[in-house]
Amino acid sequence: MLGRRPDQGSFFEADTQYLESVGKESFYGFLAGLRGQLFRDEEFATFYDKQGRGRPSVPPSLLATALLLQTYDRVSDDEAKQRADFDLRWKVALGIPIERHPFAKSTLQLFRAQLVVHDEARKLFQKSLRLAQQQGYVVRNRKLRLALDTTNILGRGAVKDTYNLLADGIVLVLRQLAQVRAVELAEAAGERGLGRYVSARSIKGEAELDWDNAKERARLLREIVADADRLLVEVREVRAILGEDGAQDGALKQAGERLSQVLLQDIERREEGATLREGVAKDRMPSVHDPEMRHGHKSAHKRFDGHKAQIAVDTESQLITAVALLAGNAPDSSGALALVEAAEKNSEAEAAETVADCAFGDGATRQVFADAGRSLVAKVAVTRNRDCFPKTSFRIDLATETCVCPAGKTGVARYSKEHTLRGFRFADETCAACPLRSQCVRGRGGRSIAVHPQEALLQQARALQQSPAFQPYKRARQAVEHRLARLVQLGIRQARYVGRRKTLFQLLMAATVANLTLLAGHAAAGNRQSLLEGAFVLALAALCIASPLPKSPLWPIVGLTHRSSAQARTDQPSPHRFAKTAHSRPHF
Numbered sequence: 001m002l003g004r005r006p007d008q009g010s011f012f013e014a015d016t017q018y019l020e021s022v023g024k025e026s027f028y029g030f031l032a033g034l035r036g037q038l039f040r041d042e043e044f045a046t047f048y049d050k051q052g053r054g055r056p057s058v059p060p061s062l063l064a065t066a067l068l069l070q071t072y073d074r075v076s077d078d079e080a081k082q083r084a085d086f087d088l089r090w091k092v093a094l095g096i097p098i099e100r101h102p103f104a105k106s107t108l109q110l111f112r113a114q115l116v117v118h119d120e121a122r123k124l125f126q127k128s129l130r131l132a133q134q135q136g137y138v139v140r141n142r143k144l145r146l147a148l149d150t151t152n153i154l155g156r157g158a159v160k161d162t163y164n165l166l167a168d169g170i171v172l173v174l175r176q177l178a179q180v181r182a183v184e185l186a187e188a189a190g191e192r193g194l195g196r197y198v199s200a201r202s203i204k205g206e207a208e209l210d211w212d213n214a215k216e217r218a219r220l221l222r223e224i225v226a227d228a229d230r231l232l233v234e235v236r237e238v239r240a241i242l243g244e245d246g247a248q249d250g251a252l253k254q255a256g257e258r259l260s261q262v263l264l265q266d267i268e269r270r271e272e273g274a275t276l277r278e279g280v281a282k283d284r285m286p287s288v289h290d291p292e293m294r295h296g297h298k299s300a301h302k303r304f305d306g307h308k309a310q311i312a313v314d315t316e317s318q319l320i321t322a323v324a325l326l327a328g329n330a331p332d333s334s335g336a337l338a339l340v341e342a343a344e345k346n347s348e349a350e351a352a353e354t355v356a357d358c359a360f361g362d363g364a365t366r367q368v369f370a371d372a373g374r375s376l377v378a379k380v381a382v383t384r385n386r387d388c389f390p391k392t393s394f395r396i397d398l399a400t401e402t403c404v405c406p407a408g409k410t411g412v413a414r415y416s417k418e419h420t421l422r423g424f425r426f427a428d429e430t431c432a433a434c435p436l437r438s439q440c441v442r443g444r445g446g447r448s449i450a451v452h453p454q455e456a457l458l459q460q461a462r463a464l465q466q467s468p469a470f471q472p473y474k475r476a477r478q479a480v481e482h483r484l485a486r487l488v489q490l491g492i493r494q495a496r497y498v499g500r501r502k503t504l505f506q507l508l509m510a511a512t513v514a515n516l517t518l519l520a521g522h523a524a525a526g527n528r529q530s531l532l533e534g535a536f537v538l539a540l541a542a543l544c545i546a547s548p549l550p551k552s553p554l555w556p557i558v559g560l561t562h563r564s565s566a567q568a569r570t571d572q573p574s575p576h577r578f579a580k581t582a583h584s585r586p587h588f
């Protein structure tokens with residue numbers, strides 16, 4: 001049954017006794033102050049027995065706080081358990097007595113699994129935005145200016161070449177076949193003459209062949225492919241016996257599909273036998289252990305294997321307002337509008353405009369935003385045409401459907417069957433006689449200029465980015481870069497878990513902690529400001545008490561002297577009293 005902890009702490013809890021030692025302004029102290037405010041046990045009631053049977057669970061609000069601490073400290077489950085048991089800072093943040101060991105490692109893992117399965121991690125993230133409203137960090141119902149960006153996440157699965165990828169796939173299938181027959185993996189492999197796949201760390205490393213010899217390499221590959229084919233035939237036979245819908249059949253089917261996927265994407269069947277496919281297959285799976293990983297690239301030279309984190313940041317408050325996890329090979333702009341809508345929902349505010357980099361500046365994304373009546377400010381990617389004039393050197397007027405080239409000549413408009421403008425063509429003879437021809441045309445004929453389906457939107461964007469009005473947008477976009485850097489600090493460059501769903505959980509937790517640390521810093525700055533103001537009032541009051549009352553009417557603070565000293569003794573709490581009242585727990 002659901003375990004609950006009281007909103008009010010007792011004298012014996014660490015946050016009552018050691019908050020000052022750990023630091024009220026630290027993240028741990030900040031979390032301690034949010035007890036009963038950030039997470040409430042009742043909000044997780046669906047994870048527990050509705051009839052209230054069984055022993056009370058570890059309070060879920062405590063486990064949720066532990067997951068935040070784990071993200072903040074970037075520690076493993078094992079280390080998280082150790083810290084909850086022995087680290088004073090964690091005990092203060094969790095609000096537990098010093099001697100208490102609050103949860104087992106498996107309890108924390110089970111709670112996290114519940115959050116992932118029930119898609120509840122998003123609610124934890126939304127809590128950080130609600131808290132920002134409650135604490136006055138942001139104003140409710142204001143207009144948002146959102147900045148969007150992405151960063152890469154390295155996948156959890158090992159990335160291997162085709163030989164080892166096939167070997168991994170074979171081991172996956174063997175493991176499932178071994179489970180069906182309830183035998184050890186090594187035994188199942190040995191029975192089929194496939195022992196080398198389970199005994200060797202690397203099939204390539206184990207194979208004693210001359211890797212400079214193409215024939216020997218091809219022979220090894222054909223042997224591996226033949227083994228894989230043979231296993232897949234066996235999988236079909238065993239599944240026919242098992243019957244569908246069983247757990248064993250599901251796992252066997254999944255293993256067989258992964259092995260088949262590797263064969264399909266990396267192997268070409270030719271007359272002379274199986275060979276490696278040339279080039280990289282579209283949507284290639286680089287790891288059988290994390291089949292959702294993909295080859296991605298952030299630039300022409302920066303490549304990675306894994307996923308992409310996509311985030312939206314409110315440029316004014318710097319809060320992360322929405323996150324999404326894309327496939328590693330997905331365009332950055334995938335689902336950009338959905339991300340903006342999610343940010344609006346999470347923040348309970350309307351987005352006035354969206355700012356992004358040129359990866360979001362393609363015509364299709366602009367059209368999606370324009371159709372939704374939204375403003376998207378993103379640079380148009382620079383067009384290049386090797387050593388010749390790019391398209392942007394030509395003046396295209398869509399209203400008059402004319403195009404003027406750098407030599408001042410006008411092209412002839414060309415239309416599609418539907419009578420929409422497709423482009424312009426400059427006459428062969430005009431270009432042949434042109435002194436700029438060597439800088440404009442590489443072939444023999446005249447120059448052609450294509451008109452983009454979203455040419456008008458692209459022209460508007462180019463005009464804006466060349467004007468001084470674009471400068472504020474450049475600065476606004478820095479907010480999202482800073483928040484991505486913070487997320488990388490919190491460990492999102494490397495996926496902790498296999499699969500996109502769990503990696504999204506990791507991203508949501510990191511975004512929640514990033515927002516909360518922002519609020520903690522704001523609260524600490526507010527406390528310091530209050531203390532400074534209180535100290536100033538006290539100093540002024542002390543000065544007034546020590547000084548004789550002025551007799552001269554020219555005394556500059558004659559009225560203030562009386563009021564301040566009187567207030568300091570009666571109405572105004574001392575800064576120490578104020579601080580204690582604000583942070584101390586009710587008495588036991």
Ligand code: SF4
Pocket residue numbers: 405406407408409426430431432434435436437440441446447
């Ligand atoms: S080559 Fe043709 S299109 Fe290019 S500048 Fe000369 S006239 Fe214009």
